[in-house]
Amino acid sequence: MKPPAGIYHIVGRGQTLYRIAKTYNVDIQEIIRVNKITDPTQIGVGRQLFIPGVKAPLPVEAYRPISQEAVEKLVGPKYRSSCWRYITLHHSATLEGNAECFDKNHRSRRMGGFFYHFVIGNGTFSGDGEIEVGWRWRKQQEVNRPSDIQICLVGNFNKETVSSVQLDALVKLISVLRKQYGIPLRKIRKHKDIADKFTECPGNNFPFYKFLTELKKN
Ligand SMILES: [Zn+2]
Numbered sequence: 001m002k003p004p005a006g007i008y009h010i011v012g013r014g015q016t017l018y019r020i021a022k023t024y025n026v027d028i029q030e031i032i033r034v035n036k037i038t039d040p041t042q043i044g045v046g047r048q049l050f051i052p053g054v055k056a057p058l059p060v061e062a063y064r065p066i067s068q069e070a071v072e073k074l075v076g077p078k079y080r081s082s083c084w085r086y087i088t089l090h091h092s093a094t095l096e097g098n099a100e101c102f103d104k105n106h107r108s109r110r111m112g113g114f115f116y117h118f119v120i121g122n123g124t125f126s127g128d129g130e131i132e133v134g135w136r137w138r139k140q141q142e143v144n145r146p147s148d149i150q151i152c153l154v155g156n157f158n159k160e161t162v163s164s165v166q167l168d169a170l171v172k173l174i175s176v177l178r179k180q181y182g183i184p185l186r187k188i189r190k191h192k193d194i195a196d197k198f199t200e201c202p203g204n205n206f207p208f209y210k211f212l213t214e215l216k217k218n
Helices: 017-024 028-034 068-075 099-108 164-181 208-217
Strands: 006-010 048-052 086-091 118-122 128-133 148-153 188-190
Touching (some): 017 028, 017 048, 028 048, 086 164, 118 164, 128 164, 148 164, 164 208, 188 208
Parallel strands (some): 086 148
Antiparallel strands (some): 006 048
């Protein structure tokens, strides 16, 4: 008997492409290809997605905001020998991605590998608001500026906006880091504020003041 070619999954509220691919255990690139998806962040509630090689539709969990405790666990205890004094915010300037893709990309560009300490996903190749910890954080290794923690949000915020889940994860992550290392608000900056070359990073739509307001509440 020939195996079924696949099923249609109807996208529900709060479901991301990442979560759908993970639930069905199908390669995300394959879903993007067969459904001719041009923007993986905009799959739209109610859209029918063809899932190849699957026999029956499955319930897909909607994203849930990460808890403060979970963020503390990810960051780990305070490293006593480290002296982190700044935080710089970046966007990936790509529609999709995760820590693994950026690490590969940064290696191929001879940047010595992964240029960030943390990456916050947008629901494409990692969960919406999912925090990935880079190897440089685990090794407590600086990137290119001394004492400066580098955080990257997946997305191109010249074209898109930061999702509320992503912003929430960023606020929680920075709250934990500020508490551990006593980093004042004025030492949190956008990449473009300190770049020696022209850059729009983290994008014109990055809601910096909204972010600061949320951070003050936390
Ligand atoms: Zn940047």
